[in-house]
Amino acid sequence: PTESTRDRSLRQRAATVIPGGMWGHQRAAAVPAGYPQFFRAGEGARVTDVDGNTYIDFMCSWGPIILGHRHPAVDAAARAQWDLGDCLDGPTEHAVILAELLVETIPHAEWALFQKNGTDATTACVTIARAGTGRRRILVAQGAYHGAVPWCSPSLVGVTAEDRAHIRTYAYNDAESLRAAAEEAGGDIAAIIVSALKHDLGKRQELPDPAFARAAREICDATGAALILDDVRAGFRLDLGGSWETVGVRPDLAAYSKAIANGHALAAVTGTERFRDAASRAFFTGSFWTGGAAMAAAVTTITELSRIDGPARIEAAGLRLRAGLAWQAERHGIEIVQSGPPAMPLVQFVGDTPEAATGEAFCREALARGVYMHHRHNMFLSCAHTDAEIDRALEATDGAFAAVAARTRRG
Numbered sequence: 586p587t588e589s590t591r592d593r594s595l596r597q598r599a600a601t602v603i604p605g606g607m608w609g610h611q612r613a614a615a616v617p618a619g620y621p622q623f624f625r626a627g628e629g630a631r632v633t634d635v636d637g638n639t640y641i642d643f644m645c646s647w648g649p650i651i652l653g654h655r656h657p658a659v660d661a662a663a664r665a666q667w668d669l670g671d672c673l674d675g676p677t678e679h680a681v682i683l684a685e686l687l688v689e690t691i692p693h694a695e696w697a698l699f700q701k702n703g704t705d706a707t708t709a710c711v712t713i714a715r716a717g718t719g720r721r722r723i724l725v726a727q728g729a730y731h732g733a734v735p736w737c738s739p740s741l742v743g744v745t746a747e748d749r750a751h752i753r754t755y756a757y758n759d760a761e762s763l764r765a766a767a768e769e770a771g772g773d774i775a776a777i778i779v780s781a782l783k784h785d786l787g788k789r790q791e792l793p794d795p796a797f798a799r800a801a802r803e804i805c806d807a808t809g810a811a812l813i814l815d816d817v818r819a820g821f822r823l824d825l826g827g828s829w830e831t832v833g834v835r836p837d838l839a840a841y842s843k844a845i846a847n848g849h850a851l852a853a854v855t856g857t858e859r860f861r862d863a864a865s866r867a868f869f870t871g872s873f874w875t876g877g878a879a880m881a882a883a884v885t886t887i888t889e890l891s892r893i894d895g896p897a898r899i900e901a902a903g904l905r906l907r908a909g910l911a912w913q914a915e916r917h918g919i920e921i922v923q924s925g926p927p928a929m930p931l932v933q934f935v936g937d938t939p940e941a942a943t944g945e946a947f948c949r950e951a952l953a954r955g956v957y958m959h960h961r962h963n964m965f966l967s968c969a970h971t972d973a974e975i976d977r978a979l980e981a982t983d984g985a986f987a988a989v990a991a992r993t994r995r996g
């Protein structure tokens with residue numbers, strides 16, 4: 586890919602007409618050196634870059650692909666609405682059908698609203714919590730990602746202190762720090778927002794500690810604040826009923842996007858009866874938020890995940906990958922740490938630099954052998970990661986470990 590002509594020429598053209606050559610975390614500067622910036626196609630568990638190189642894909646478009654790229658039934662559902670018109674003067678019937686399906690599937694959900702991106706959904710949850718409580722303060726975990734607008738962006742570029750005036754932080758999985766932040770807020774606490782798990786960039790992942798999850802619920806019950814679950818990244822991959830079903834704690838509001846429609850642009854907020862009135866009073870809209878094709882795709886995605894028990898399949902694929910990597914690393918005398926749920930793995934090398942130089946080298950070696958991984962962001966598996974695809978990927982990672990071991994020996 587480094588030698589590629591199309592990717593390189595597109596990057597050169599982009600550098601002139603797109604600030605920085607590309608925005609956000611999908612820009613080439615944020616993936617290992619030598620990775621392609623531009624893609625042409627996807628199919629099942631594979632993606633093809635603009636130069637025609639095909640890789641087994643362990644990023645799943647950074648989360649959205651859960652049944653596999655170009656899933657036939659999902660895309661047929663979208664296409665059927667597409668053929669009638671996607672962007673009309675208002676919603677299609679799919680809005681109601683999808684809201685009914687979410688209310689049926691997600692235990693806390695008594696209503697649903699739709700948007701396009703995860704940030705739309707997390708921001709709507711914050712607005713609804715403030716509208717419903719009449720309070721301002723929002724408690725956010727240090728280092729957690731909830732989107733790319735001023736109240737939560739990981740960057741302070743273009744952000745004012747006033748944008749963050751009512752945001753305070755706590756440490757994820759630390760009930761004491763959450764209690765202290767709630768105490769400090771006094772009566773002015775509108776919400777606690779939690780990620781499904783701790784999946785901060787470059788950090789070892791942590792599953793939610795049930796005691797921490799219960800403390801968050803208790804604080805919200807005692808103070809009247811809303812418990813917001815940001816399930817944008819993990820939603821539908823771990824549990825169709827919401828990711829905190831795994832720890833037995835239900836939120837008041839939840840934000841979904843990414844995997845909800847297997848790659849079609851859609852986000853959703855679900856909530857309890859208590860916040861229905863606030864959700865109807867607050868003003869939400871977007872020119873494309875009523876598009877019917879993505880909602881039709883979501884109905885088919887969730888129905889299919891439920892029919893085949895998608896989360897169980899994805900977990901099995903993740904366990905197969907994890908076991909293979911663990912065995913290979915040991916055989917090559919390399920110490921690795923694998924963290925997070927099997928469906929959303931992160932592989933780190935013991936003793937690596939803060940920028941994960943060894944992890945990056947490993948990913949580059951895997952890429953050269955036809956496997957697309959990431960060294961700092963959690964990866965994603967899908968229902969298209971069959972045993973055969975995992976085993977083929979493991980052949981590549983075995984070579985990548987060998988190359989990393991040789992590098993280490995050379996010093």
Ligand code: PMP
Nearest residue numbers: 702703704730731732817818842
């Ligand atoms: N919350 C979480 C946990 C996320 O992972 C993301 C996206 N990476 C967002 C919110 C924001 O979603 P989007 O990029 O679709 O706005």
